[in-house]
Amino acid sequence: MSKNISKYLHKEMDSTTALNHSFHRTKIVATVGPACDTYEKLLELVKAGVNVFRLNFSHGKHEDKAKIIEHIRRINATEPVNISILGDLQGPKLRVGEIANNALPVVPGDILTFTNEKCVGTMEKIYVSYPNLAGDVVLGNKIMIDDGKLEVKVIEITPSNDVKVEVILGGVISSKKGINLPDTKISLPALTEKDLEDLEFIIDQELDWVALSFVRSVNDLTLLRDKLKARNSKSKIIAKIEKPEALVNIRDIIIESDAIMIARGDLGVELPVEQVPLIQRQLIRKCRHRAKPVIVATQMMESMIDRSKPNRSEITDVANAVLEGTDAVMLSGETATGMHPALVVETMRKIILEVENTEYRYNREDDLIPQPHSPSFLSDAICYNACKIAKDANAQALIGMTQSGYTAFMLSSYRPKSSLYIFTKERSLVNQLSLSWGVRAFYYDEEESLDNIINDEITVLKERGFIKSGDIVVNTGSTPVHLHLPTNLLKITRVE
């Protein structure tokens, strides 16, 4: 064992031993809001099983977010966990302004007028936060309000650039509700002025993941990537899939992003909602093939916002997402504004564990083989065969090393039955990998020799009780160590 091993033994361990619950391999993302934004509440959620906290920049102020970030960092510093933080940008989302008395009931046949001049919304006029609405829509276009709960149709564009619409599906319009224009090409930039300000904050705060809403093309991602690079940010990018345009370009979008979120809320408004289940299934498959983490989001446990038990359909939704092989499942209003944030997380974790502990179809090396023409074919072949050998030898653990994260995401993408431990000297990755299926990450920066490194890794895991004498473990690594090459080595060991 190399001399500094003890320094790795104090903190960089997974949450399971210390928090005394079994490790769920499908990760849980929870949105932070007024219902859970104190230190105590956040800690409670972590203990219930949260791996990643999402800060939604569509709501709330920077100063409140800064406090939440401080709380989460304190939890990471004092508890044996590596909770990741995800900043979710609002993106080019249109919203109505303030509505008089926060409620405007409308019925089919009513005529409304959308204007870009600020006003309190009434039957007379409703403010929409988008100067080019009249320029972008054409007669007959549908406009959805409040995630599609209400629907209107464009009947007139006035000389003063107001948009008159007829109500098709009635309901109550309240302040600040989102608007979707499924048949209109919006001419808003991928990163609005608000997004750019929020991004500065996200970079300053060194958040682990930044999610870009309403991604339409690879260009949107390149724009964000360049902004991050310009400031030497290590934040990784999540492309939120919630526009039909994204589906057309999905191959390139997956390749260019670090992870994908299936944002079913807006997605189900932007295209026929009955298409969402199969899109979800296909996106998860495609992401696994490209070794990119994927999150299933929105309304997973919606009824628990104000009830203490989920619907049967929600339980089945979470279970099916796990069976489809998603990396993570996400909670929004359930934890942000709901009545039972910790109970929702705990319930979700139980559903995940039940499926994971009884369903062994994870190892999927048969349906994912390395592509011989890929630039990373050689290291892909190592990862593929590491998983295959781990399965054949019934290995207790698969142990990978990574600097870019690539090997971790690749090993994880096979959803191996063996436990997956990742060692990295890249501090930012230790938290970032909390999003990735099955991964438990450790900080480790020795570079003496690969023999020592592998010995250390096995020792750390043995000291923690993750593996014991007689267990078989499979290690991946890279040699010569000091050259930092992509993964090129595979070793199988019986633990002494």
Ligand SMILES: Nc1ncnc2c1ncn2[C@@H]1O[C@H](COP(=O)(O)OP(=O)(O)OP(=O)(O)O)[C@@H](O)[C@H]1O
């Ligand atoms: N500070 C806050 N952070 C997050 N959500 C909040 C906050 N305050 C209130 N909420 C409410 O909690 C719910 C959170 O759900 P979610 O994050 O999906 O919001 P949304 O507006 O539907 O999402 P998006 O803008 O990403 O489409 C929303 O209904 C929102 O109104």
Ligand SMILES: CC(=O)C(=O)O
């Ligand atoms: C999460 C999100 O943005 C959505 O579901 O639309």
Ligand SMILES: [K+]
């Ligand atoms: K958002």
Ligand SMILES: [Mg+2]
């Ligand atoms: Mg959305």
